Amino acid sequence: MKTIKTCVTALISALLVFSPVAYADKWSDQFPHIKATGDIPGDCSYESMSKKNYKGKTLKINTHAVPVMGEPTALHAEQFAKLTGAKVDVTHTPAGDLYAKAMVPFQAGQAPYDIVFGFSNFINDWRRYLEPVPKKYVEMKQMKDVTPSHIGVASWDGVMYQFPVDGDRHYLKYRKDVIDNPEYQKQYKEATGKELKVPTTWKEYGEMAAYFNGWDWDGDGEKEYGSAEVMKKDDLMYAAFYSRSAAYSKNPKTPGGFFFDLETMKPLINNPGFVEALTDWVEATKYVPPGGINFGLGDEIGSFGGGQTLFSFSWDDAFVAAMQPDSPINNKVGAAQLPGAMKVWNRKTNSWDEGFNQAPFFVWGWAVGVAKKSKEKEMAFDYLCFFANEANHQADIGIGRFGVNPFRNDDFKVDVWTQIGWDKDIAQSYVDTLAQMEQSKNRVFPLRVPGTFEFNAALATAAAKALAGQLSPQAALDEAAKQWEDILNRVGKDNVRKAYAVGVAMEDNKQ
Amino acid sequence: MSKLYTFLKYFFITFWTVFVVAPFLWAVSTSFKDFQSVNSKVTYIPWLDFEPTLEGWRVLIKSPAKGGVDIVEPYFNSIFVTCTASLISIVLGTLAAYALSRFTFKAGFVRNNDITFFFISQRIMPPIVLSIPFFIFLSTIGLLDSLLGLVVVYIVLLMPIAVWIMVDFFNRVPKELDETALIDGCNPYQAFYKVVLPNSIPGLIVAGMFCIIFGWIDFFFAFILTFTEVQLLPVKVVALNSSITPWWSLSASALVSVAPLIIVAFIVERYLSKGNLSGALK
């Protein structure tokens, strides 16, 4: 009896001592996920959600495999269930199958899921099956903070179909401990006569990667290599190619289309700009790790995150994974915009415009919508709003494996990142990189037209043939362009033009 | 000569055993690794090469909200669907195979062999083609996302195998057996049940094993035809395949998912040996 009493006293005093230290917030006690900030007031905060009552209702969600996006979905589902009394069923599907998994029932006229996760470039195929985000949510405070480019990515012709929960873009990641190392800078200068610095063009990128390929430059007894890139012919590979092409082909002087010429709908992907990029890329097969030509995104993240390569460029995941406290290259990596080029193709004059050009690629990222045929739309939107509320979002973006990346103005602040253990200058370079991309006026947005998958798959197949040496870059892209013409004819030129105009308007800064 | 043969025999058997076992050993080792031990260099032996962790195994029973997949329920779903579908397929398949082996069918140009081939030809269809029609079919009869629906589909997948194998085995059971039984006063069903069937145990075992295997390892149909209510093991495991691939938990799950079938292998082996002893009329 006495022991119990002691225990109770100890417990009470412990509570008294600790509660002021942690945020004096009943929600962070109950949900340790948000212990860093506590609940942040808002329309979809923990507090507001706890007032909703969805008892007896079920919400069905299809999301990505655990952990990237899958884990936060499930975690917030569990929290949401606790707060509102709803039952939330979550299924997890590999990235490549998310499209089909939702599309098969959609086309059969069913909605087995209330909420479907996918990528933002599915928008054109999916929007007829998705419920537009209600005005109430669009006008919320937490939405006002989302950057214009991410509002644009989630919307179609001004109507928002996808609820912004994540921001994505491609940018360069490099090993700071090599690039900033005076020893190596000297060595590189002696060997090549050039400066070792963060590469600003793809040519520099290639030269540095080739130099640092195939020898042990970090002293761990293993060989290191130049670059890790998504070269495996899968659902993501063409994104890497567009990233490499943007600088050579996105000319601010020739608005009206990056993939097609909006006027004639002639595919542009076999013009010299793209050919130059593919030639670079074929060259890159020489400075990737053995088997690098078969790397998917997972391999790329593993390779760069494991300290095997000097460079990598794609989504945020590799960077945030490398910055996890248990990573061997924690605080040894830097971020920068994708390299540019010293010339850019001008399709109006049919010649190269000399001079530095850079074009950030906004790729596409996680996107999520509510099915039109769902019977629980209100609950579904409440869930998404809760998923992305300030407290959850801040906690999520710091966890690499969650795959939730910055898309709000608030995220581009240094202290958000230093709080989770990043060095200040790294946080600064990361935040600057992202912010510069948002401010650029020479952006490329992903292709979002009917038949997107066919276009991208045709391009990926052609590029893969070039990487494997089956075709020359020019021949490969000519083949892709021919297939694009075929697809255009099947889908209907005007259909594609109408849809493509929406994206071009964003690229040309008309919205 | 015979010494050389014996040597070659044992050499080959050893070689094959190593080849068969190697990926499993690699999976065992990988299942105890973490991101670093997989991605920084090649490592083999726990403690010696890397610090082992149980995380890969824990993921399999953790809830997704904590970054796991929780395969317990899917595991039992898989066992149920596989066993039910296999059982029905074997019963229907064996009956049909007996008919095809013992009686003559004629309808136009169609003969026994053509019917047998019709059964097996169902397996030629790539699964992708069948997935959409099956989806519509099951949604019409209201069996989407249910164990029963999967059983129905798996019967189509498994019965051809049962028919194909059993026709072969029945053909090896001498016809005189059933004829004697019929003369002794059995009706055709008794002849089948009491005389022919007991003499085809090895065939039944083999067919049953194949049904169980093909049911257990199917991923595609289970993937397309279920949503949230029912999940089968392979689908659940593949849901681990995120953009950061967790080699460790995939390895662990590969080992876990093969485990029950190893028991099946032991049973099959046992019956095969017995079948030899009491084998048909020797």
Added chain:
Amino acid sequence: MNFKHKFVFLFPGLFVLIGILIFPIIFTIRLSLSGWNSYTPEMNFIGITNYIRLFTDDPRFWESFFRLSFLSVTTVILQYVIGFALAMMVWREIKFKRFFRVIFLVPMMTTPVIMTVIWRTFFHESLGPVNDLLGGLGVKPILWLSDPVIAKFTVIIVEVWQWTPFMFLLLLAGLLSLPKEPFLAAAIDGASPFRKFVYVTFPLMAPISIGAIIIRLIEASKIMDTVFVLTSGGPGTATETSSFYIYIKGLREFQMGYAATLSFTYLVIMIISLTIIAKVLTKLMIKE
């Protein structure tokens, strides 16, 4: 013994199969005449447009088909030879017979879509054990997955690993139920083991061999998970097979109509060629 009982045996199975399958097959044929895709999900009628496209303008399908023929024939022959050899070896008395029999069965019980992930790490060019161990012997890294030619053989290795047990089990069960008399007769004649195999064992095993080969050819032709996980059909299109290509067209690019055309054509070709193969095998292996 030809009376109506036979229908009682046959019909339950046959009708269940037809009942479940009739709709999908008709649906597929109808779908193949439509332009169903992601942007016009309708059963419109476009005649044989898809078939014209397939026969005049889709070399990739035919390339994948010939690649598939090469892969499946090679793997099945290897599986048959190795499976037969293994079955012969553990048929009669041998030490640890039962242990080996079980071990040899295990690979086929693994789910391809999961097991191939293990193979992928196994053959990983810079982080996998194979190249590492070979490196210890002074062999340069072999590009298991990223060389267009070697990648095909990697696929073959994995397929042989996975499915040799299938052959092994069928053939072992066949061997175990062989009658004893012919062997006794051969023994009395003093035939050598080699002659015994050629004149007694092999002919007796011929029917089951043909069955096993045909069913393996059918299964091997559906090879998809292995290719998908190992190489995604790459490098380039070096390991793309028909069913993987159909999968890409169908569930990735969502050209359902065209995918149905591909599958129906594939089905017809396969049925014809398997019938021929079965006839030829019967001629070759069974001497009447």
